[in-house]
Amino acid sequence: MEQDLIVVGSGNAALCAAIAASEKGARVLVIEKAPEDMAGGNTKYTAGAMRFAYDGGEDLQDLLLDPKDERLPRTDFGAYTAQKFRDDLLYFNDGRPLSPEQDKLVGRSLETMKWLAGHDVKFEPIYARQSFEKDGRLVFWGGLTLAAEDEGVGLFEAERAALLRAGGRIEYGLAAQSLLVEDGRVRGVTARREDGSTVDLRAQGVILGCGGFESSRELRHDFMGEEWEAARVRGTPHNTGDGLLMALELGAARHGLYSGAHATPMDRHMKEYGNLDIPHGDRKNYRKICYFLGVMVNAEGKRFVDEGKDFRNYTYAQYGKAVLDQPGQFAWQLFDAKTEDLLYAEYRFHDAHYVQADTIEDLCAKLEGVDASAALDTVRAFNAAVDDDTPFDPTIKDGRQARGLTPPRSNWAQRLDTPPFRAYPVTGGITFTYGGLKVDDAGAVLRPDDSPIPGLFACGEIVGGVFFNGYPGGSGLTSGAVFGRQAGYGAAASLSPAT
Structure with a gap:
């Protein structure tokens, strides 16, 4: 079967991109360099919490796995307004104004959560870690209320199931090594199989959703400084900056704070x-x-x-x-x-x-x-x-x-x-790095002059400009979903009418 789009990576952002593109009728192939039991990027290592703007508990009802949970009547979710989310991001910006990426993250956070719920990705209140009992009420604090069922593993499995229902495919043990370019447009990837052989996979576009460079000791040293060599990596050993380096080789602009990381x-x-x-x-x-x-x-x-x-x-x-x-x-x-x-x-x-x-x-x-x-x-x-x-x-x-x-x-x-x-x-x-690529409103990867590289899109940790000197917890998975959905829609819209 031929594919219209190739998504590199299989974590939260990549799967959201693949789901969104499939939703628009694109034939999507997801390639993951890890074997199946190690697939999912950093997503599997997370607690599955997702931060988003909401005005009250009623905004959460459609997102809940169990809307009849007996604890709900005595739960105080409070509100986490869009302005509070913006203020929280600004708190970590070291005087920088809200970036365009941050503005998108806030403005699209709730609609993206509802979009996921519409694909049967449901969530549970984080009672154990984000609430304290006070005067008989379960009071949530810090603006973080929901996590995927079974945490990061559950999020990965629910999103993978949604992709497969939408007709997408996943192949494991395929590591993207370089981008195929024909007539100035990215037309696929050259990938290495587990046995060392390579294969050219052709498509009308590629979405890079393969994470940052936190798992590369060398890139941490080069981009962030010597002290980062000693950092333990919380997540996958496979996020070694492959997608970032491939894009930079094609002339993509560096964007965001390369010295920063979660x-x-x-x-x-x-x-x-x-x-x-x-x-x-x-x-x-x-x-x-x-x-x-x-x-x-x-x-x-x-x-x-x-x-x-x-x-x-x-x-x-x-x-x-x-x-x-x-x-x-x-x-x-x-x-x-x-x-x-x-x-x-x-x-x-x-x-x-x-x-x-x-x-x-x-x-x-x-x-x-x-x-x-x-x-x-x-x-x-x-x-x-x-x-x-x-x-x-x-x-x-x-x-x-x-x-x-x-x-x-x-x-x-x-x-x-x-x-x-x-x-x-x-x-x-270290969980993930903050420096990455610049993308436009369609998720297309940009050059230093802000012109898009035809056929190349990106999402997830590889998108720079979302976080600077830190972040409010739970924003990373939400960012992956927001920019994954954006890239999937953008890439699908770029396909030729014959597709």
């Missing part, structure tokens, strides 16, 4: 890449993002970030880089027993590394690589600075500070005074 504190002793061999619900458990409930110290025994600056949805994608900037590129997160019930499952994960002691003195002595005396001084100074007059409330930015410290501690400060005490070693983990 970088999260991760278990210091995890493997270099994410692990699909463990149950999908456990893959996120190498993350360590409850620092806002404790204290984080570096090798010098000093705090180096405001652990309570904001909800962790707004800081976790930056604090991995903060850890990489520390001596030895590691830190320890310290907690006491008061927070045990609030710590996410990742801290109780069977493979979580930690040390435990009955006194803070003994705990600090167990922090490998840390100046124990300085760490003890840091904890004592923190404890003495906690504002006891302000109630602790994890459902809001409660203003409970540790006063007079550098760096400050703005919210959720509680003394570490209740044994047993635990500490978890962390390093920086």
Whole structure:
């Protein structure tokens, strides 16, 4: 069977592009360089959460897998307006105005979620990680409410099923190596099979949805800096920048912040890449993002970030880089027993590394690589600075500070005074890169003069200009869906009438 369009990659963005193009009647072939059990790009490694603008709980009803869930009547989803989404993105822009890509992300987020639901991709409230019970109500915080059923694996499987229902095809073990160009138009790809042989796959256009360059140590060094070589990769080992390099070779413009990335504190002793061999619900458990409930110290025994600056949805994608900037590129997160019930499952994960002691003195002595005396001084100074007059409330930015410290501690400060005490070693983990390609309103890849490269489209992590110095959690999958849908529609519209 011949194809009209080839989509490179099989993650969320690529599958959304393939679904959208198939919806418009295009014959779509998705090629994935990984074997079938490793397909799905970074999507399978995520918790499946998607951030989008909504005005109230009624906007969520059509998206829900179980609209009769008995918890819904006592759930307060609040609202997450388009303006709040824009403000949250601007918060990470380092003074830059909202980019055109960000404006599209916000403006098309809800309609894209409804579009996915129309293809039977449904979602569940994230009760376990995004709500706290308060006065008998389940109160959501931070603007992030829904995730795909069975998290990232479930999202991949639901989108793959939608593509297959629409008539699309997927071939695994085919790695795109170069773009075929005829008469100035991209007409397919040369792909390498698992046995090393190559094949030319022809089509009227190609959509690059094969991720960023976070899994290439060499490209991280070249584009981002030497310190990024040591980062653990949260997701697939296959996102090595292949699509980006192929497009740049054709004269595509670089776009976005190449030195930036989604970088999260991760278990210091995890493997270099994410692990699909463990149950999908456990893959996120190498993350360590409850620092806002404790204290984080570096090798010098000093705090180096405001652990309570904001909800962790707004800081976790930056604090991995903060850890990489520390001596030895590691830190320890310290907690006491008061927070045990609030710590996410990742801290109780069977493979979580930690040390435990009955006194803070003994705990600090167990922090490998840390100046124990300085760490003890840091904890004592923190404890003495906690504002006891302000109630602790994890459902809001409660203003409970540790006063007079550098760096400050703005919210959720509680003394570490209740044994047993635990500490978890962390390093920086990279999820995806921010630098990529520039695309137009049809998803076409642009040259430096803003002219499109005929027949070449892009979506997902490879699109630059969406994120800069960080992002509000859950925006990445939404961005993939928004720009995937755009690329699929744009590519389908570019086909010749004979198609």
